[in-house]
Amino acid sequence: MIRDDIKAAQVAAMKAGDKTTRAAVGLIQAAIKNRDIEARTSGAPADDDALVVEVLQKMVKQRRESIAMYEQGGRQELADAERAEVEVIERFLPRQMDxxxxxxxxxxxxxxxxxxxxxxxxxxxxxxxxxxxxxxxxxxxxxxxxxxxx
Known part of the structure; x- marks a missing residue:
């Protein structure tokens, strides 16, 4: 399951001292936890991996929009930070169809x-x-x- 991969990545990032990956994985876990809470109030949860993929796709979309806005505003360092988060998030997404x-x-x-x-x-x-x-x-x-x- 994707959740297990995310937890394993967080442990590996902590052991390796990779602050960027650890922070991004923490954000992923928080978003998934929020989605779990929403799912609890809205009825029966769907397939777990599908739920996680939906959260991850939404996170990537938000960050890509942020990258575009930061680049328009001349804030390259913030755009680069968002790009690094996108790379971490995309590790957990299934291969996209071309x-x-x-x-x-x-x-x-x-x-x-x-x-x-x-x-x-x-x-x-x-x-x-x-x-x-x-x-x-x-x-x-x-x-x-x-x-x-x-």
Missing amino acids: EAETTAAIEAIKAELGASGMKDMGRVMAELKARHGPQLDMSKASGLVKAALA
């Missing part, structure tokens, strides 16, 4: 569902997320689905 694999998955789903136009985008996106959610950046996939259905 554009060709994503396009192939979209075409397969489109054929299975008989999707022909933009009115079917919601169905295609839902099925894509159900099958390949952890391996996809859904914001990028959205653009590819629009192009495939246009």
Whole structure:
């Protein structure tokens, strides 16, 4: 499980004296704990790895947005710190599908569902997320689905 990998990484970072990794892993664990608390109040928790991947993807997205803002503001040292956190977080994410694999998955789903136009985008996106959610950046996939259905 991804949680076990994260705990092992924190122990390894502490033993190695790697402050950057230890701090980033601490942030990951805090975000996961917050998500666990939300899941407790909202009903039955989903697949644990899926929940953790969702949290990690959200963290990466937030940091990429921060990097862009820091670079626009001329704060390169803060952007570099965010980049270092992104590298640590991405260690725990499953391998992401590239554009060709994503396009192939979209075409397969489109054929299975008989999707022909933009009115079917919601169905295609839902099925894509159900099958390949952890391996996809859904914001990028959205653009590819629009192009495939246009």
